[in-house]
Amino acid sequence: MFERRFVTLNFEGSFVRALTVRGDTIEWWTSLEFPADVMSHGVIYEPQAVGTELTTLFEKHQLPRKRVITCVTGQRSLSRVLTLPDVRERYLEGAITRKAKQEIALPLEDTDLTWRILGRQDDQLEVFVLALPKAIIDAQVESLQAAGLRSRVIDAKPLALIRAVGEMQAIILNLEKHGAGVIITAEGIPALARTLPLEAEQPHDSTSLDLLVRELARTTKFYNQSHKENPIPDEAPVYLTGAAFAHAAAVMQVRSQVVHPVRMPDPPLKFPEGLSIPEYCVNLGLALRRR
Secondary structure, eight states: OOOOEEEEEEEETTEEEEEEEETTEEEEEEEEEOOTTTEETTEESOHHHHHHHHHHHHHHHTOOSSSEEEEEOSTTOEEEEEEEEOOOHHHHHHHHHHHHHHHOOSOGGGEEEEEEEEEEETTEEEEEEEEEEHHHHHHHHHHHHHTTOOEEEEEEHHHHHHHHHOOSSEEEEEEETTEEEEEEEETTEEEEEEEEEOOOSSTTOHHHHHHHHHHHHHHHHHHHHHOTTSOOOTTSOEEEESGGGGSHHHHHHHHHHOSSOEEOOOOSSBOOTTOOTTTTHHHHHHHHHTO
């Protein structure tokens, strides 16, 4: 059976990481790096310049422009899992917006909400909501439009990472040059997600790793105090994602500092030798989203 080729794009730090998938097979990947005045911390300042580079990339490699899956960054964001009464589809956006306004301390007139339904049960909806400054999403959409790209799906980075890990209960650490994050999953949903900006020469430097491990301790402590009846157990695995963990020394440092078993993601996809799974983990989660 003929399988269509999809392109995943991850806007990360000063990079755009591209990866293609056909069926369950990863075929190709690359990354574009931009100067800080064009793109930094996942924020695009010059959408036309980014669009021009994407146009060149898609033309050079004959990539499909209408089968693009991308995501919004977790940096400068707030996320919540909201529970609300199940409503008809036409009322859903309004209901989520009203609930988010109650739960998230951001001015909604300057904020874009990205949301995904996690499940329905007993006439209740569970919805993951990511709130980002409107300017961040607008610049990303403008970049895609400048390149003539049509995104079939705009996902959220935490959900892409959870999908790539594929565990019902786990902790996900993400470490890049310009940012770090901790995600706790419970029953396969993002129960808690925290991000923090960084200014590191290298994503795997010791200072950044120490900061991430301390953030892991703070986040798990906060989660356990808030969920005393169902805390995250010490045997819950920690998965390492992000460019930092393409380096064996970074993996070893985390293993030496945490009580949880430390694992690397192993998404249910076929990939050639040479692909850095930690670095392209978001793309791999996006590739699974198109199923």
